[in-house]
Structures are given as C-alpha cells and as structure tokens.
Amino acid sequence: xxxxxxxxxxxxxxxxxxxxxxxxxxxxxxxxxxxxxxxxxxxxxxxxxxxxxxxxxxxxxxxxxxxxxxxxxxxxxxxxxxxxxxxxxxxxxxxxxxxxxxxxxxxxxxxxxxxxxxxxxxxxxxxxxxxxxxxxxxxxxxxxxxxxxxxxxxxxxxxxxxxxxxxxxxxxxxxxxxxxxxxxxxxxxxxxxxxxxxxxxxxxxxxxxxxxxxxxxxxxxxxxxxxxxxxxxxxxxxxxxxxxxxxxxxxxxxxxxxxxxxxxxxxxxxxxxxxxxxxxxxxxxxxxxxxxxxxxxxxxxxxxxxxxxxxxxxx
Amino acid sequence: xxxxxxxxxxxxxxxxxxxxxxxxxxxxxxxxxxxxxxxxxxxxxxxxxxxxxxxxxxxxxxxxxxxxxxxxxxxxxxxxxxxxxxxxxxxxxxxxxxxxxxxxxxxxxxxxxxxxxxxxxxxxxxxxxxxxxxxxxxxxxxxxxxxxxxxxxxxxxxxxxxxxxxxxxxxxxxxxxxxxxxxxxxxxxxxxxxxxxxxxxxxxxxxxxxxxxxxxxxxxxxxxxxxxxxxxxxxxxxxxxxxxxxxxxxxxxxxxxxxxxxxxxxxxxxxxxxxxxxxxxxxxxxxxxxxxxxxxxxxxxxxxxxxxxxxxxxx
Numbered sequence: 001x002x003x004x005x006x007x008x009x010x011x012x013x014x015x016x017x018x019x020x021x022x023x024x025x026x027x028x029x030x031x032x033x034x035x036x037x038x039x040x041x042x043x044x045x046x047x048x049x050x051x052x053x054x055x056x057x058x059x060x061x062x063x064x065x066x067x068x069x070x071x072x073x074x075x076x077x078x079x080x081x082x083x084x085x086x087x088x089x090x091x092x093x094x095x096x097x098x099x100x101x102x103x104x105x106x107x108x109x110x111x112x113x114x115x116x117x118x119x120x121x122x123x124x125x126x127x128x129x130x131x132x133x134x135x136x137x138x139x140x141x142x143x144x145x146x147x148x149x150x151x152x153x154x155x156x157x158x159x160x161x162x163x164x165x166x167x168x169x170x171x172x173x174x175x176x177x178x179x180x181x182x183x184x185x186x187x188x189x190x191x192x193x194x195x196x197x198x199x200x201x202x203x204x205x206x207x208x209x210x211x212x213x214x215x216x217x218x219x220x221x222x223x224x225x226x227x228x229x230x231x232x233x234x235x236x237x238x239x240x241x242x243x244x245x246x247x248x249x250x251x252x253x254x255x256x257x258x259x260x261x262x263x264x265x266x267x268x269x270x271x272x273x274x275x276x277x278x279x280x281x282x283x284x285x286x287x288x289x290x291x292x293x294x295x296x297x298x299x300x301x302x303x304x305x306x307x308x309x310x311x312x313x314x315x
Numbered sequence: 316x317x318x319x320x321x322x323x324x325x326x327x328x329x330x331x332x333x334x335x336x337x338x339x340x341x342x343x344x345x346x347x348x349x350x351x352x353x354x355x356x357x358x359x360x361x362x363x364x365x366x367x368x369x370x371x372x373x374x375x376x377x378x379x380x381x382x383x384x385x386x387x388x389x390x391x392x393x394x395x396x397x398x399x400x401x402x403x404x405x406x407x408x409x410x411x412x413x414x415x416x417x418x419x420x421x422x423x424x425x426x427x428x429x430x431x432x433x434x435x436x437x438x439x440x441x442x443x444x445x446x447x448x449x450x451x452x453x454x455x456x457x458x459x460x461x462x463x464x465x466x467x468x469x470x471x472x473x474x475x476x477x478x479x480x481x482x483x484x485x486x487x488x489x490x491x492x493x494x495x496x497x498x499x500x501x502x503x504x505x506x507x508x509x510x511x512x513x514x515x516x517x518x519x520x521x522x523x524x525x526x527x528x529x530x531x532x533x534x535x536x537x538x539x540x541x542x543x544x545x546x547x548x549x550x551x552x553x554x555x556x557x558x559x560x561x562x563x564x565x566x567x568x569x570x571x572x573x574x575x576x577x578x579x580x581x582x583x584x585x586x587x588x589x590x591x592x593x594x595x596x597x598x599x600x601x602x603x604x605x606x607x608x609x610x611x612x613x614x615x616x617x618x619x620x621x622x623x624x625x626x627x628x629x630x
Contacts, residue, residue, distance in 0.1 A: 114423070115424075117427065120594070124583060131594035263442045279446035
C-alpha cells in the first residue's frame with residue numbers, strides 16, 4: 001500500500017496543532033500526517049480522509065476527494081453546523097479513556113456537592129466552625145442527562161459510590177441499578193426527583209436551551225447542577241435567576257456559550273457558581289491518536305468508513 | 316433477666332447527650348438508658364457498664380462496680396489519658412458505617428486535590444481561564460497512614476478509583492493492590508513516594524507529632540496532606556512552614572489540636588489550607604447505637620466484655 005497523506009485541519013489560531021500532528025504521526029508511522037497548510041495542490045486533490053479539530057469549512061471544501069473526516073473531539077456540533085447536508089461522513093472520537101476521565105470528573109464534582117465543599121469554603125472565609133448534617137449517598141438523588149458512552153461510564157461510578165442514580169436519554173437505555181428515563185414528559189418527572197443534575201448531552205437543535213426556566217424550576221429545593229457538556233444547553237438567564245433566588249443551591253460549570261468565559265460574565269463572581277475552564281475531560285492525545293489510527297487503518301485495508309454521526313440527530 | 320440501668324456519661328456541656336440517650340434507648344428497649352446525672356446513689360453502686368462520650372473521669376470514678384465503658388466514638392485517646400492504668404476495659408466504637416463514611420470522605424477530598432479544585436477556585440477569583448494538565452489517577456501516588464478498619468476501607472475506594480495506593484501501619488498489613496509498609500524506616504521511604512498523604516492514625520504517644528519537619532520534608536514537590544485523624548499528629552509549626560515555602564502544595568485539615576479551631580489560628584486564612592469543622596466522618600447515632608446494643612446484649616447474656624483497647628498501644 002502506498003504511503004497516504006492525511007491532513008490535520010484546524011483553525012490557524014489553534015495552539016495544539018503541531019502537538020496533534022506529532023502524536024498522530026507517531027500512531028501512524030506508515031502514513032504522512034501534515035498540517036493542512038503544508039499540503040501541496042496535488043495532494044489536496046487526493047485526500048480521501050482528514051483529521052479535524054474545529055476546522056475551517058473552506059479548507060475542507062478545497063479537498064474534492066474527501067470521503068470522511070475524523071474529529072479528535074467527541075463534541076462535533078460545530079462541524080455538523082458548518083458542513084450542513086453533505087456526503088462527507090463525520091466520525092467523532094469515541095475514546096474509552098475520555099469516558100474514564102469524564103466519569104472521574106463527574107464523581108469528583110458530585111462528591112464536591114455531596115460533601116458541601118463550597119459551603120465549607122464559604123464558612124472558612126468567615127472563620128465559621130459549623131458541621132453540616134451528613135447525608136448518605138443512598139439519600140442523594142443524582143440525575144444524568146445523556147447516557148452515551150460518557151454518561152454510562154459516569155453512572156457506573158456513581159452507582160459504585162452508593163448514590164441513587166437516574167438517567168435520561170433520547171432513546172431509553174437499560175443500565176443496571178440506574179433508573180432510566182426517555183422523552184420530554186419523563187424528563188420533567190426525573191428533574192422533580194433529582195438533587196444533583198449532571199448534563200452530559202451533545203449540543204443539538206433538540207438540546208439547545210433544554211434546561212430552561214420551566215425545567216430548572218422542577219428541581220427540588222437545594223438542588224445543584226453540573227454542566228460538563230455545552231453551555232448552550234442551559235438557558236443562561238434562567239440559571240442565573242434560579243441561583244440568585246437560591247432555588248438552585250450551586251452550579252458547577254465547565255462549559256459556556258463563549259469560551260474562554262469573558263471576564264465581564266456574571267458566572268465568575270457568583271457565590272453559587274464554580275467556574276471551570278473546560279478542563280474536566282481533556283482529550284488524551286495518545287489514546288485519541290491510537291483510536292484515529294485504527295479507524296484509518298481499517299479504512300485503508302477494507303475501504304470501510306467508520307460509523308459516522310447521524311446528521312439529523314446531530315451526534 | 317432484670318432490666319439494667321446503663322448511664323450515658325458525657326461532659327455537662329455536650330450538646331447531643333439527650334439525642335444519644337434517646338437513640339440508645341431505642342436500640343435497647345429492654346434496658347434503662349439514663350444520663351449520668353439522672354442516676355440515683357443506689358443505681359451508681361450497681362452499674363457494671365457505662366456508655367461514654369468524652370466523660371468526666373470523676374463521674375466514672377463514682378461507679379464502683381464498673382467493669383467496662385463503651386465509647387460511642389472511634390477515637391479514645393482522651394479516655395485512655397484520663398483513666399490511666401485501670402482495670403476498667405475501654406471499648407471503642409468500630410462501626411462499618413463509620414468506615415464507609417470515612418472512606419467516602421477520603422475519596423472525596425483526594426479527588427478534590429487530584430482535580431486541583433483549590434487551584435481552580437483561586438483562578439476563578441482572578442477570573443483566570445487556564446486548564447491545568449490532567450494527571451491520570453494511576454500516576455497519582457496516594458499514601459495512607461493507618462490501616463485499621465477506616466484506613467482499609469479508604470484504601471479500597473482509592474484503589475477502585477485507579478489511584479496508586481500505599482499504606483503504613485504499626486504492624487504490616489496485607490491488602491490487595493496496596494503497597495503496605497510498617498516501621499519508622501519504611502515510613503520515610505513511603506513518604507518520599509507519596510503525592511497525597513492521608514492521615515487516619517489514632518492519637519497515641521507514638522503518633523503524636525509523628526509528621527514533624529523532617530518527615531514532611533521527605534514528601535516530593537507539590538505533595539499535599541489530608542488530616543482526618545487528630546490535629547496533634549502533625550507538627551503545627553512544621554506544617555505551616557512547609558505550606559509557607561510552597562514545599563507542600565495544600566493541606567485539607569478536618570482536625571486540630573484545639574477544637575473548634577480558634578478564630579485567631581493561622582489555618583483559617585492560609586491560601587494553601589482547607590479548614591473543615593471535624594465533619595468528614597460523623598458518627599451515625601443509629602448504627603452506633605445498634606452496635607453498642609449488640610455489645611451490651613452479649614455482655615448481659617454471656618458476661619463477655621467486648622474486645623477492649625490495648626492501653627499500652629493506645630487504641
């Protein structure tokens with residue numbers, strides 16, 4: 001088989017392009033991995049596959065033979081929006097290491113809320129010595145929105161820690177020891193019985209603004225929210241209002257409509273908000289590159305394009 | 316069998332005496348549980364067992380028939396110090412629920428450090444958007460001091476979460492997937508390879524001041540310390556100095572030489588210290604009372620005093 005040239009396509013300002021090219025090259029020594037701007041005109045005519053991280057759509061449009069793109073990220077909502085209806089298949093990253101890292105993050109921040117770490121931090125500032133009542137994990141109802149590979153891994157960790165876990169997804173799943181819900185009506189029902197709500201949904205036209213004022217108001221008193229998915233899934237104004245009134249106890253936010261979160265945004269200073277810089281589940285370049293290499297090797301030997309996302313569904 | 320009168324003996328200022336008497340009475344409906352100051356003089360002559368929570372030694376001395384005392388707490392260093400050499404057996408609380416709650420706390424605060432929650436909180440105050448490098452749990456070396464029922468339960472939870480776990484105890488233990496050490500020399504060795512050090516030791520003459528300046532200095536750069544045992548086990552001045560220089564990255568302290576921690580103490584305001592109000596593993600009155608009731612029932616039917624602590628060893 002000939003050595004194939006595979007471009008890595010990202011925005012010009014993406015800081016980690018060179019690192020990705022190097023990691024991908026290590027995983028595919030038999031191929032030639034190059035940054036998009038290193039492609040010659042003749043090479044551009046021949047590329048059938050590209051590896052992408054938030055690419056410029058015009059760059060992809062300049063590759064006439066392109067059959068599929070492999071994202072190095074799990075979230076592909078920008079790609080879907082930019083490429084629109086297309087014959088080019090979009091393959092997103094499904095990495096067990098990413099699921100493990102996300103599940104650990106979900107466990108860590110659920111325990112942060114479960115153990116009232118934000119309240120104890122506030123008390124420390126006031127030099128206040130006051131032990132809060134301990135709540136057993138069996139009494140803490142944790143609800144996960146999104147039961148894909150990330151949600152399922154997170155649910156397993158929470159169940160093992162003794163929490164009362166429920167989950168909601170587009171299509172109903174069956175997961176041991178997790179109360180599984182699906183559909184709009186059941187979402188309302190689940191929210192009403194959720195003390196800690198964890199959002200792991202993909203951003204699609206169906207999930208944008210899903211957690212609006214009405215749905216947030218269904219959560220019981222003293223509920224908290226963790227958003228590790230995409231900022232746009234929670235209505236920003238509704239979230240702020242619920243936190244202002246104390247209807248919501250706390251929000252742990254790793255994702256925002258605009259990132260980095262601009263300095264003037266209200267979340268930075270809100271006493272009931274923990275701001276994280278989109279850090280909870282970083283892609284591991286090593287494992288991600290190995291998975292991309294496997295997908296590409298299978299394509300080269302058999303011509304099979306890996307399972308691509310459903311453009312209609314959005315993920 | 317006759318209805319026995321069993322006193323609950325605590326300091327006059329202990330706020331939860333009435334709650335304990337009620338919980339213990341529910342667990343032992345066939346006996347009469349009373350606060351010490353409700354005992355008649357003739358009843359005092361007959362008491363063979365007392366249930367205690369930091370009792371006044373003089374109160375215990377007024378019970379001439381006393382054969383054993385049951386503590387409702389796991390830590391009994393004050394009892395040991397106050398009762399000195401005595402024929403009265405001291406039985407401390409060994410409660411699987413307490414071990415589970417402590418193990419959860421160890422996991423929660425280990426993840427707090429592992430996930431740099433203190434650093435992200437400081438960054439939020441500065442409106443700083445900066446993701447730190449992710450470290451896998453397999454690369455994080457967690458060392459537990461004390462491998463009794465609490466330490467062993469904590470180790471199991473940490474192993475299940477993927478951490479590299481070692482443990483140190485007076486006598487060497489064998490625990491699956493935990494590197495077990497014992498003795499002073501091996502303590503030095505273990506400290507040198509510990510990123511997150513968790514203290515669960517009982518306070519005894521052997522452990523008081525155990526973590527002194529020399530031993531703290533053995534920890535690698537960026538190590539952190541969690542103390543969920545007793546304040547006196549860590550040399551306060553040495554800890555402060557190590558935090559001031561940055562040799563130690565962070566300390567999570569739930570216990571202090573004086574509790575409540577006085578407002579003028581340095582720990583409250585130190586940027587590298589998380590102060591907790593002795594809240595991580597509260598005794599569960601329900602499960603503790605049931606265990607006390609079992610011990611007393613066995614004593615009443617068979618005359619067997621439960622396994623008491625070793626006064627020499629101190630726990």
